[in-house]
Amino acid sequence: MTLTLRATTELVAEAWLKGAVGDIVATKLPRDNTTWAASGFVTVGTTGGNTGLYVPLRSPALTVTCWAVAPSSNRPPWNKANVLAETIVAATFDHANTPRLLTLPAGYPHARVLTAYPAYEPRRIPDDPGSYARYDLGLVLNWVEVS
Template sequence: MSLRLRATPELVTEAWLKTVVGDRVATTLPKDNSSWAASGFCTLVVAGGSPNLYVPLREPVIGVDCWANSPSSQKPPWNIAAALAEAIQAACYDHPGIPQTVTLPAGYPAAQIKSAYTTGEPRRIPDDPSSYARYSIPGLAIAWVEVPS
């Protein structure tokens, strides 16, 4: 018996964020920081939320960190990290752009995004030991359902 692959909060959020910031999002930062020095990068982690009790509607709350680095300077490029966070906030206000269907990796069903909103303002996280600029969105709530296959 083989298990059917199911959409997960991480996969769905990553797919939606890619529609906002491009291919600059994952659950971890790339090891090679020069690969994202010019554009910044977003990481995500499930922070909470709960699935609906009666219907297959999921609404995880995701912590999103927006990162930027400047390999040639010890001064963090705050404007790049802030611009990523603000792009995510603006996408939450793009009500005609949501709902939308996002494609997940091969073998996974697509997911229909029903709504997206933040639960707090992005905040600057100072004093990163690596001199990275980091803005943290404390909660990005994304309501979604799997698209039947």
């Protein structure tokens, strides 16, 4: 039996976010912060949501975390992390670019994001022991797989 690769919420979320902020998105923060200190970084994970009962529509709730670091300073660059978060919120209002067809990694089918909207406002997460600036925001993507 051969298994077919299917679009997943994490792949769709990464692809959609890359369209908003560039190639600085993954499900895990890179260990070497010097590789992303200039741009900041965005991580994403599924925190809830649901699927359609009669149609193949996915509506995941995601936690998007925007990170920034200043390796030569103990002061977190809050503004850089906040700019990333606000850029993502602004992308949800880009109605000319919604719905949007996304290309996923090789072997996976395309996905179409029908709507995207913030589930909650970006919020500062203080007291990171590594002096990272961190903003979290909630995001809902309504998407379908396209064969």
